[in-house]
Amino acid sequence: MxxxxxxxxxxxxxxxxxxxxxxxxxxxxxxxxxxxxxxxxxxxxxxxxxxxxxxxxxxxxxxxxxxxxxxxxxxxxxxxxxxxxxxxxxxxxxxxxxxxxxxxxxxxxxxxxxxxxxxxxxxxxxxxxxxxxxxxxxxxxxxxxxxxxxxxxxxxxxxxxxxxxxxxxxxxxxxxxxxxxxxxxxxxxxxNPEPDWGDYSGDSAVVAFAYDQLGDDYVYGASGPDEWDCSGLTQGAWGAAGVSLSHNTAMQWDETARISRDELQPGDLIFYNDLGHVAIYIGDGQIIHAPNSTTVVKIADMDVMSIDGYGRP
Structure with a gap:
């Protein structure tokens, strides 16, 4: 009671x-x-x-x-x-x-x-x-x-x-x-207004595709059309050029030919952090990549992190 x-x-x-x-x-x-x-x-x-x-x-x-x-x-x-x-x-x-x-x-x-x-x-x-x-x-x-x-x-x-x-x-x-x-x-x-990336005027279908994704959200495991992770973006960009790549950074490393830094051309891939990240080279020492969930697909300096090597599909 x-x-x-x-x-x-x-x-x-x-x-x-x-x-x-x-x-x-x-x-x-x-x-x-x-x-x-x-x-x-x-x-x-x-x-x-x-x-x-x-x-x-x-x-x-x-x-x-x-x-x-x-x-x-x-x-x-x-x-x-x-x-x-x-x-x-x-x-x-x-x-x-x-x-x-x-x-x-x-x-x-x-x-x-x-x-x-x-x-x-x-x-x-x-x-x-x-x-x-x-x-x-x-x-x-x-x-x-x-x-x-x-x-x-x-x-x-x-x-x-x-x-x-x-x-x-x-x-x-x-x-x-x-x-x-x-x-x-x-x-x-x-x-923090979205940067004006300008228009791409080159002839690389890979880079042109990557430009169209600037500002899209990073989402782990995503491969488009409006959300990407790093290897999903490179897969989509090269897919637009008719080349099939796996949705995995280490696999893309195996699917590309090794080239030197001096041989880089727009569209080539740059691998980072023990094959933990991959980006698209767009020329003039810059890349387009999907960095992480705190930001969006964007342009960055190619030396943004430790580079493992370079590849061309």
């Missing part, structure tokens, strides 16, 4: 931390740099973690409450049966102890409010100790039944409401994070 009341009180008195206290509106982020917005995001994540942990605590309380509801529901049928049996025993005890006109008095006593029944038990002083104990046990069973029924109703009424509030607050948190990330993306794009 102590656990029941503790959980019921915790659930009924749960004061959820208002999400609005931690909310950060997009208007506040206007005119901020991406670094400033990132700092706000980091700070809000720290605040929101505390709020979410508070919500998690409420969920734990509700889990306990739900378990208790199931327990009460399981016990209610037996208690209800015990309550009915108690009423029958009370009538039997009274009818045995009293006869005639006295029985009418007993009925009047029993019909009163159970809360002050003890005061009226004085009228039944001639009941035997055993009968009196049976009567008290019956009243205790009825009281337990009524208490558990009240607790069950309170828990059921409050559980859905609190869960709904939790879900609403968490949705507000998720919306805030989305808004801040949108603000960051907009600010970063404004601060």
């Amino acid at each position: 102590v656990r029941t009341r503790r959980i019921a009180a915790a659930v009924l008195a749960a004061a959820l931390v208002p999400a609005t206290a931690a909310l950060f509106t997009s208007s506040q982020a206007s005119a901020q740099t991406s670094e400033e917005i990132q700092a706000e995001i980091d700070a809000r994540h720290a605040d929101l973690e505390k709020v979410i942990e508070d919500y998690n605590a409420k969920r734990e309380e509700l889990d306990d409450a739900n378990a208790l509801i199931a327990e009460i529901q399981e016990q209610l049928p037996a208690l209800e049966t015990a309550g009915l049996a108690a009423q029958d025993r009370m009538a039997e005890i009274a009818s045995t102890a009293y006869t005639g006109g006295d029985f009418a008095m007993v009925n009047s006593v029993l019909a009163g409010d159970p809360s002050d029944f003890a005061d009226r038990l004085m009228y039944l002083s001639n009941l035997s100790d055993a009968e009196n104990q049976a009567l008290q046990d019956s009243l205790a069973q009825i009281e337990e039944l009524e208490t558990r029924q009240a607790e069950l109703e309170a828990l059921q009424e409050s559980a859905d409401e609190i869960l709904g509030e939790i879900e609403e607050q968490q949705q507000e948190i998720e919306d805030e994070i989305d808004s801040l990330e949108d603000e960051y993306a907009d600010a970063y794009a404004e601060e």
Whole structure:
């Protein structure tokens, strides 16, 4: 019973931390740099973690409450049966102890409010100790039944409401994070406009294809049409020229002839980092490659990283 009341009180008195206290509106982020917005995001994540942990605590309380509801529901049928049996025993005890006109008095006593029944038990002083104990046990069973029924109703009424509030607050948190990330993306794009790569005027179909992919996203394992990893880009570029390459840097190394740095021509491949990366040479000491997931397909200096060698399909 102590656990029941503790959980019921915790659930009924749960004061959820208002999400609005931690909310950060997009208007506040206007005119901020991406670094400033990132700092706000980091700070809000720290605040929101505390709020979410508070919500998690409420969920734990509700889990306990739900378990208790199931327990009460399981016990209610037996208690209800015990309550009915108690009423029958009370009538039997009274009818045995009293006869005639006295029985009418007993009925009047029993019909009163159970809360002050003890005061009226004085009228039944001639009941035997055993009968009196049976009567008290019956009243205790009825009281337990009524208490558990009240607790069950309170828990059921409050559980859905609190869960709904939790879900609403968490949705507000998720919306805030989305808004801040949108603000960051907009600010970063404004601060880092996509370079004007110009138009390719050469005659290499491989380089022409690679130029058309500038600005596309890097995605591990992707081979187009709008997302690439390094070997997927070189495979696609040479595929546009009618040459089939595997989608793997080490395999492309085996599928190409070794050439020297001085022999490089637009379209040739440059291999890097123990065959962990490959790029397309476009001339003038530059390459087009898909570097990693933090950036996009772009032009870079050919010596951007440690070179393993050069290949021509």
